[in-house]
Amino acid sequence: MKLQLALDRMTIANAIELTKKVEDSIDWVEVGTSLIKEYGMKSVKELKQAFPNKVIVADIKTIDNARYEFEMAFKAGADVATVMGVSPIVTIEVCLEVANRYNKLVMVDLLNTSEEQVRELRKYNQAIFCAHVSKDEQEEAGAQNLGTKNGSLLTDGSLQLAAAGGITMDSLESLRKTLNPAVVIVGSAITKASNPSEAAGKFKQAIQMGE
Amino acid sequence: MKLQLALDRMTIANAIELTKKVEDSIDWVEVGTSLIKEYGMKSVKELKQAFPNKVIVADIKTIDNARYEFEMAFKAGADVATVMGVSPIVTIEVCLEVANRYNKLVMVDLLNTSEEQVRELRKYNQAIFCAHVSKDEQEEAGAQNLGTKNGSLLTDGSLQLAAAGGITMDSLESLRKTLNPAVVIVGSAITKASNPSEAAGKFKQAIQMGE
Numbered sequence: 001m002k003l004q005l006a007l008d009r010m011t012i013a014n015a016i017e018l019t020k021k022v023e024d025s026i027d028w029v030e031v032g033t034s035l036i037k038e039y040g041m042k043s044v045k046e047l048k049q050a051f052p053n054k055v056i057v058a059d060i061k062t063i064d065n066a067r068y069e070f071e072m073a074f075k076a077g078a079d080v081a082t083v084m085g086v087s088p089i090v091t092i093e094v095c096l097e098v099a100n101r102y103n104k105l106v107m108v109d110l111l112n113t114s115e116e117q118v119r120e121l122r123k124y125n126q127a128i129f130c131a132h133v134s135k136d137e138q139e140e141a142g143a144q145n146l147g148t149k150n151g152s153l154l155t156d157g158s159l160q161l162a163a164a165g166g167i168t169m170d171s172l173e174s175l176r177k178t179l180n181p182a183v184v185i186v187g188s189a190i191t192k193a194s195n196p197s198e199a200a201g202k203f204k205q206a207i208q209m210g211e
Numbered sequence: 212m213k214l215q216l217a218l219d220r221m222t223i224a225n226a227i228e229l230t231k232k233v234e235d236s237i238d239w240v241e242v243g244t245s246l247i248k249e250y251g252m253k254s255v256k257e258l259k260q261a262f263p264n265k266v267i268v269a270d271i272k273t274i275d276n277a278r279y280e281f282e283m284a285f286k287a288g289a290d291v292a293t294v295m296g297v298s299p300i301v302t303i304e305v306c307l308e309v310a311n312r313y314n315k316l317v318m319v320d321l322l323n324t325s326e327e328q329v330r331e332l333r334k335y336n337q338a339i340f341c342a343h344v345s346k347d348e349q350e351e352a353g354a355q356n357l358g359t360k361n362g363s364l365l366t367d368g369s370l371q372l373a374a375a376g377g378i379t380m381d382s383l384e385s386l387r388k389t390l391n392p393a394v395v396i397v398g399s400a401i402t403k404a405s406n407p408s409e410a411a412g413k414f415k416q417a418i419q420m421g422e
Contacts, residue, residue: 009279034279037271040251060248063272063295064322064345068220068245084274086297088323091347111275112299114325134275136302 001176001207004057005200006164006187008032012043016050018191022200023051028080030057030185041076048077055079061109063087066094070106074098080105082130085113085121096124107162110150118150125159131179133165151178169202176210212387212418215268216411217375217398219243223254227261229402233411234262239291241268241396252287259288266290272320274298277305281317285309291316293341296324296332307335318373321361329361336370342390344376362389380413387421 005026007015012035019029029051035043036058048056058078062069066083073081083095085108092108099106106127110118111134121129131154154161155178163175164185175184186203193199216237218226223246230240240262246254247269259267269289273280277294284292294306296319303319310317317338321329322345332340342365365372366389374386375396386395397414404410 008276034276034283036251037247037280038251038283040247040249040253042251061272061274063274063297064347065219065245066347069248072245072249084297086274086295086323088345088348088352090351091345094347094351112297134299134302136275136277136305137299140301140305141299 001181001211002027002183003200003203003207004028004030004162004164004183004185005190006030006032006059006185007047007191008034008187010035010191012039012046015043015047018196019047019051019054021197022190023054025197025200025204026054026190028055028057028183030059031078032187033059033061036060041072044073044076044078057107058082059109062091062095064091066091067098070095070098071102074102074104078104080107080128082107082109084108085110085117085129089120092121092124092127096127100126113150115150115153118153122153122159128160128162128183129154130162130164130183130185131181132163135165138166155179169199169206172203172206173210212392212422213238213394214411214414214418215239215241215373215375215394215396216401217241217243217270217396218258218402219245219398221246221402223250223257226254226258229407230258230262230265232408233401234265236408236411236415237265237401239266239268239394241270242289243398244270244272247271252283255284255287255289268318269293270320273302273306275302277302278309281306281309282313285313285315289315291318291339293318293320295319296321296328296340300331303332303335303338307338311337324361326361326364329364333364333370339371339373339394340365341373341375341394341396342392343374346376349377366390380417383414383417384421 057080058073062083111132161181162183163181168189190199268291269284273294319338322343372392373394374392379400401410
């Protein structure tokens with residue numbers, strides 16, 4: 001299980017500073033959508049420059065204009081870029097084609113997808129599928145249904161999974177029992193911890209103990 | 212009917228230069244998603260500074276983190292910001308709340324929404340609803356179904372409509388007969404014309420003649 005650090009709602013300088021504190025404990029570094037929309041591709045470029053040996057995930061949340069956006073993200077240094085599962089299917093297919101050409105990866109964000117959409121998406125099994133409870137659903141509606149919605153469609157072993165949305169040390173164990181994702185995405189439980197380095201270390205230890 | 216110029220796949224400097232050429236013919240200026248993801252809020256800020264008397268639409272395509280993204284867009288100078296209709300409902304509601312607080316507008320992008328989603332969204336009639344055939348559907352799948360999908364749910368007169376997606380002088384007349392949008396969004400038919408000023412002038416004239 002890999003640990004992906006999600007960097008959101010901060011400056012690029014703060015994102016780099018924070019990642020430096022935790023880099024020994026994390027595997028993948030996510031340049032959050034808020035950084036991309038606030039600072040553009042500069043955010044991806046500077047994070048890749050600062051951490052050339054980390055896998056950089058550009059959470060660009062493409063929903064249209066796939067070729068342009070994915071080329072832009074990969075040229076800026078991203079190793080993985082995200083596309084929304086609620087996009088038209090042609091958009092997903094273009095993302096996969098571009099990623100294949102650049103020898104990079106696609107992460108399909110399943111946020112608010114229907115069961116029918118998940119069924120249709122399953123065939124693109126070269127992508128990573130990210131089960132995702134959105135920030136707004138967590139903060140505004142108190143939702144925590146990660147791993148239950150469409151869970152059985154995801155866990156037959158044919159898909160590489162990621163999971164995101166309010167994951168804490170407390171929820172990590174149950175997440176392992178339900179989705180058992182290859183990538184666990186953690187944001188504020190590390191970035192807003194009083195000691196981010198210690199928090200990331202605890203996640204790493206818990207992940208290793210479960211393997 | 213207002214004419215919204217969509218600026219995509221170009222630098223901020225080119226966007227400003229192009230808008231200067233056509234500003235007498237257009238009403239609203241859209242900072243396209245590709246500009247936002249490539250250059251961040253700088254794109255919105257510089258377009259608003261260059262055209263302080265135009266309505267600036269930030270096509271930020273929010274699908275999560277609504278409060279942060281909408282505040283960011285309005286602070287950068289946007290008068291209208293977009294949210295995806297395929298978002299969780301709580302996301303739409305937060306966008307409306309923020310827009311109300313800033314005395315700004317929400318445009319709900321209906322790209323790839325189901326009939327059920329459009330039915331649920333109709334009650335948020337303080338927003339502008341944008342019927343949208345995506346770039347990828349146009350370019351990769353040749354789709355041109357603007358105004359037909361869920362059309363009858365949109366045209367009962369209770370909603371303010373916009374329309375986007377490959378609109379040309381040829382399709383403007385049929386669009387008026389089907390959706391009759393309050394805002395018609397034109398991108399490449401102006402931005403890629405050999406003479407953008409002349410192209411925008413023709414759109415303006417056709418719009419005025421139909422009123």
